Amino acid sequence: MAAETKAQPQRKRHRSRAKKALKSKDSGAKGKPWTFPKNTLESAITIAKAIEDKNAGNPMPAQELVVAVGFRLASDWRFLDLLRSANLYGLVSGTGASNSSISLTQLGQDVVAPSSPSQRSTALLAAFRNVRDFAAVEGFYGGKRIPEDEFFLNTLTREFQIPRDRVEQFAGIFLENLKFLRAFSASPASSDQTIASTEAPPSTTPPDKIPSPVVSRGASIVAHGPPSYWNIPVIYVPPAVVIWTLWPDASRLTTTLLGAAVAAFFGAMPVMLLASSGLFR
Numbered sequence: 001m002a003a004e005t006k007a008q009p010q011r012k013r014h015r016s017r018a019k020k021a022l023k024s025k026d027s028g029a030k031g032k033p034w035t036f037p038k039n040t041l042e043s044a045i046t047i048a049k050a051i052e053d054k055n056a057g058n059p060m061p062a063q064e065l066v067v068a069v070g071f072r073l074a075s076d077w078r079f080l081d082l083l084r085s086a087n088l089y090g091l092v093s094g095t096g097a098s099n100s101s102i103s104l105t106q107l108g109q110d111v112v113a114p115s116s117p118s119q120r121s122t123a124l125l126a127a128f129r130n131v132r133d134f135a136a137v138e139g140f141y142g143g144k145r146i147p148e149d150e151f152f153l154n155t156l157t158r159e160f161q162i163p164r165d166r167v168e169q170f171a172g173i174f175l176e177n178l179k180f181l182r183a184f185s186a187s188p189a190s191s192d193q194t195i196a197s198t199e200a201p202p203s204t205t206p207p208d209k210i211p212s213p214v215v216s217r218g219a220s221i222v223a224h225g226p227p228s229y230w231n232i233p234v235i236y237v238p239p240a241v242v243i244w245t246l247w248p249d250a251s252r253l254t255t256t257l258l259g260a261a262v263a264a265f266f267g268a269m270p271v272m273l274l275a276s277s278g279l280f281r
Helices: 002-026 041-055 062-068 077-088 106-112 117-129 132-141 149-160 167-183 239-246 250-266 270-276
Strands: 101-104
Touching: 041 062, 041 077, 041 101, 041 106, 041 117, 041 167, 062 101, 101 106, 106 117, 117 132, 117 167, 132 149, 132 167, 149 167
Parallel strands: none
Antiparallel strands: none
């Protein structure tokens, strides 16, 4: 009995330790800080653009910035998430706390006020890669096609330790960013700016297999009739003029009509010219 009474407190201690370990394991993913933005790059740019448009690119108080992007309070969680996303992309600096100012970074200036289209596309790609998880996943696929949802999500969890309860949001933002970046790519990506693809490569048809278009007006057509006929210049004479000219001479009219029939049969107008010259008499 004494041994059993001693064992009971030990069992209770083991159970309490197991419960604590289980709780810490379950809350581990929830307690971890977010390593990637909760908003897309396109959405985060609204923070940088508001600073450029409303305050000429100068540091802007958080209370004014929150109104400029469509919210009321600087403590609004939606504004704070958007601001944190802009920070993670490297577009701005500043936490949004009370009496604080948000400033554009050099990267943010290159995005919202570039000196050339190439500068903007380069800055957008740099902002995307400023998020380490995004850069790692992009480098993993190396410009190849992203697999289907299930396999992509499993790869994100196994290879990059993206928490299971956040992996779908990560995948959605990552893929949306890829589409946004390709929209701003003025030229095919170079070797150091390879962007992973979410679509299958389009099939290309060899030039010799492309069907010929319909011949337009004025285009030259190669004739398949006798070469000697088609090399003779043809002068078109209205039938009414021919009949009016040859009416007094019935035999010449008959010969001309016969020549016209032969010409229509063989598709050669020069026969009519020969008939009218009197060689068929």
